[in-house]
Amino acid sequence: MLPIEAEALSYAAGGVAILQDVSLRIEAGPPLLILGPNGAGKSVLLRLLHGLLRPGRGRITPEAPTRGAMVFQRPVLLRRSVGANIRYPLALAGLPWAERRRRAAAALEEVGLAALADRPARRLSGGEQQRLALARAAALAPPVLFLDEPCASLDPAATRAVEEIIAGIAARGTKIVMTTHDLGQARRLAGEVVFLHRGRVVEAGPARPFFNGPASAEAAAFLQGDLLW
Numbered sequence: 001m002l003p004i005e006a007e008a009l010s011y012a013a014g015g016v017a018i019l020q021d022v023s024l025r026i027e028a029g030p031p032l033l034i035l036g037p038n039g040a041g042k043s044v045l046l047r048l049l050h051g052l053l054r055p056g057r058g059r060i061t062p063e064a065p066t067r068g069a070m071v072f073q074r075p076v077l078l079r080r081s082v083g084a085n086i087r088y089p090l091a092l093a094g095l096p097w098a099e100r101r102r103r104a105a106a107a108l109e110e111v112g113l114a115a116l117a118d119r120p121a122r123r124l125s126g127g128e129q130q131r132l133a134l135a136r137a138a139a140l141a142p143p144v145l146f147l148d149e150p151c152a153s154l155d156p157a158a159t160r161a162v163e164e165i166i167a168g169i170a171a172r173g174t175k176i177v178m179t180t181h182d183l184g185q186a187r188r189l190a191g192e193v194v195f196l197h198r199g200r201v202v203e204a205g206p207a208r209p210f211f212n213g214p215a216s217a218e219a220a221a222f223l224q225g226d227l228l229w
């Protein structure tokens with residue numbers, strides 16, 4: 001599924017342009033963080049890249065109904081046990097029974113939920129639910145994992161736990177493409193950055209130079225907390 005190539009994407013809703021002429025290439029490597037102020041179009045771009053939304057203009061290759069797994073700000077869990085939430089998509093993917101058990105156990109161990117495997121998933125805390133959602137997506141070993149503000153409703157400790165899980169998934173070869181409002185988190189996780197402002201890509205490239213000395217006035221203002229929209 002990699003690379004994913006987006007060419008001249010535009011997207012509008014209700015007659016309002018949300019993204020304009022966005023081109024980017026997603027390649028194997030460390031996490032790609034999509035950054036920008038409120039309303040810049042980060043979530044819409046993530047959904048286009050994944051395939052949940054279709055661009056009004058432009059093209060994304062490879063063409064596919066979806067181009068990876070996705071985890072949302074608020075996890076969508078089945079009304080089943082923690083373990084069953086992980087095993088169900090593995091069954092849908094056609095994996096044999098023993099392999100499903102093995103992968104589910106390993107995934108729960110990795111996110112620290114092994115002891116809660118038989119609990120109803122929807123009774124977990126917010127942080128535990130998000131860890132479960134990540135374990136469920138990672139158990140499929142997708143080439144790309146799209147994360148939309150995965151820590152938005154979590155406290156700092158739960159946020160750090162989720163960051164460690166994300167870094168672990170990335171280290172095993174899944175490309176992470178994610179949005180966040182948390183610049184500290186972006187600095188900790190990002191290998192590459194796409195900076196959006198008002199629906200356009202203003203900067204794209206390796207994370208370190210972006211954070212240390214952004215090329216554009218908009219990104220410099222954003223990093224100082226002075227670019228509100």
Ligand SMILES: Nc1ncnc2c1ncn2[C@@H]1O[C@H](COP(=O)(O)OP(=O)(O)OP(=O)(O)O)[C@@H](O)[C@H]1O
Nearest residue numbers: 013014018036037038039040041042043044045181
């Ligand atoms: N279906 C829709 N209909 C109308 N407007 C929309 C729709 N989806 C998104 N928008 C608008 O498009 C703009 C970009 O939305 P998006 O959610 O991608 O921004 P964002 O950068 O993720 O913002 P935030 O940081 O606030 O989450 C916003 O102004 C939003 O109100």
